[in-house]
Amino acid sequence: MNIALVGAGIGGLAAAACLLQQGHKVRVYEQAGEVSEVGAAVQMSANAVKVLYQLGLKDTLERHAVRPESFQFLRYDTGELLHLIVLGDEHEKRHGHPYSQIHRVDLHQGLMQAVLALDADALVLGKRAKAVCETENEASVSFEDGTEVRADLLIGADGIKSVVRRHVVDDSPPVFTGQVAWRLAIPIERIAPELRPPMASTIWCGPKNHAVMYYMRGGQVLNFVGCVERPWEEESWTSRKPWDELSADYEGWHPMVRAPIEAADKDQCFRWALNNRQPVMTWCTRRVALLGDAVHATLPYMAQGAAMAIEDAAILSRAVALEAPLFERLGIYERHRAPRAARVVTESTEMGQLYHIADAAQMKQAFKDRNIAASRNNWLYPYNPWSVDITRPFTGI
Numbered sequence: 131m132n133i134a135l136v137g138a139g140i141g142g143l144a145a146a147a148c149l150l151q152q153g154h155k156v157r158v159y160e161q162a163g164e165v166s167e168v169g170a171a172v173q174m175s176a177n178a179v180k181v182l183y184q185l186g187l188k189d190t191l192e193r194h195a196v197r198p199e200s201f202q203f204l205r206y207d208t209g210e211l212l213h214l215i216v217l218g219d220e221h222e223k224r225h226g227h228p229y230s231q232i233h234r235v236d237l238h239q240g241l242m243q244a245v246l247a248l249d250a251d252a253l254v255l256g257k258r259a260k261a262v263c264e265t266e267n268e269a270s271v272s273f274e275d276g277t278e279v280r281a282d283l284l285i286g287a288d289g290i291k292s293v294v295r296r297h298v299v300d301d302s303p304p305v306f307t308g309q310v311a312w313r314l315a316i317p318i319e320r321i322a323p324e325l326r327p328p329m330a331s332t333i334w335c336g337p338k339n340h341a342v343m344y345y346m347r348g349g350q351v352l353n354f355v356g357c358v359e360r361p362w363e364e365e366s367w368t369s370r371k372p373w374d375e376l377s378a379d380y381e382g383w384h385p386m387v388r389a390p391i392e393a394a395d396k397d398q399c400f401r402w403a404l405n406n407r408q409p410v411m412t413w414c415t416r417r418v419a420l421l422g423d424a425v426h427a428t429l430p431y432m433a434q435g436a437a438m439a440i441e442d443a444a445i446l447s448r449a450v451a452l453e454a455p456l457f458e459r460l461g462i463y464e465r466h467r468a469p470r471a472a473r474v475v476t477e478s479t480e481m482g483q484l485y486h487i488a489d490a491a492q493m494k495q496a497f498k499d500r501n502i503a504a505s506r507n508n509w510l511y512p513y514n515p516w517s518v519d520i521t522r523p524f525t526g527i
């Protein structure tokens with residue numbers, strides 16, 4: 131097939147690589163003049179790593195990623211351990227692939243190289259999509275530079291403010307969740323050895339606020355994400371903010387949370403507004419399909435937004451390879467994927483409520499009741515995009 135894909139983020143590049151591997155002609159149209167990602171890290175669990183290995187990124191992950199031993203949920207002030215999800219060798223043994231934490235730039239570069247190795251002309255930069263049309267025989271996308279492209283199949287991987295989504299679902303805007311994320315990257319040598327986090331993903335949980343810390347770049351850099359309930363203040367989605375505001379948000383927190391804040395470059399504190407949408411079950415029309423944040427933008431509290439986009443990519447490529455009219459193949463993709471992504475969106479919102487409980491005893495009990503480790507090991511991480519029965523809607527494993 132002749133496939134046009136809008137958006138060269140992690141989801142779009144993963145989909146392009148999966149479809150190119152199957153021999154389709156794919157062109158990826160990206161609004162930016164150069165392909166780039168933000169300077170923060172991303173966590174990849176086995177369900178997504180399975181796809182990355184198939185796309186030839188094993189070396190990229192082995193070279194750049196850190197393998198954490200566990201997720202440790204800790205009380206924000208005392209450091210009491212509230213819950214543990216064992217990762218490391220156990221995650222790999224149980225789910226077949228390692229849990230990896232990698233700088234986004236390294237992951238994005240790896241995906242881009244995978245795409246370009248399959249077709250050196252696949253990426254078309256500086257193309258901002260503005261509208262989508264479809265007839266029975268083709269789909270088309272027009273760009274702000276006045277050009278238009280026609281294809282057998284059009285894929286919208288154009289992120290949370292997706293233009294393609296307007297054609298498939300509706301033009302409702304994303305919803306501000308009332309939460310923002312501070313993002314910092316701190317060279318580890320700036321932090322005193324006794325205040326450095328273990329080789330784990332530590333999640334410090336407190337009233338209306340939590341902080342996530344984990345290593346990237348071979349353990350040389352600490353990634354800090356601080357998620358705070360705050361009112362919407364401005365139009366900008368991502369901006370540099372005063373260090374004093376960051377420091378005030380974590381006043382009275384444990385010394386191991388204060389340490390990276392104190393060590394941060396004062397002019398390099400970025401704050402992101404966290405937006406999402408209600409899950410939808412419509413992902414496709416007869417010739418247009420959505421994937422990634424364009425259709426299931428979520429709070430990042432299960433570290434699964436990009437992982438879901440990567441799973442979408444593999445399942446869409448498998449659905450497209452089936453013998454059936456195109457609209458039926460897209461229907462199979464939609465019916466299989468929508469329930470799983472919806473569960474991630476819903477549970478991620480619930481995680482925000484759990485991580486932000488004010489009362490210490492209530493929080494401890496809530497973690498016990500919820501048993502996140504059992505749940506995620508049961509339905510989330512074991513999913514294998516290459517072998518799951520895609521003709522059935524996702525219900526569990």
Ligand SMILES: Cc1cc2nc3c(=O)[nH]c(=O)nc-3n(C[C@H](O)[C@H](O)[C@H](O)COP(=O)(O)OP(=O)(O)OC[C@H]3O[C@@H](n4cnc5c(N)ncnc54)[C@H](O)[C@@H]3O)c2cc1C
Binds near residue numbers: 423438
């Ligand atoms: C604080 C934070 C932490 C996170 N941590 C994790 C994590 O640990 N693990 C995980 O799996 N996920 C995580 N996520 C989620 C993850 O970042 C996103 O789900 C993922 O990046 C979405 O990828 P995407 O390709 O769907 O969209 P995007 O990354 O938004 O890419 C969309 C692309 O489309 C392009 N585009 C947009 N509009 C147009 C247009 N009109 N025309 C042409 N091109 C266009 C954009 O320029 C961009 O390149 C986190 C998110 C946040 C905010």
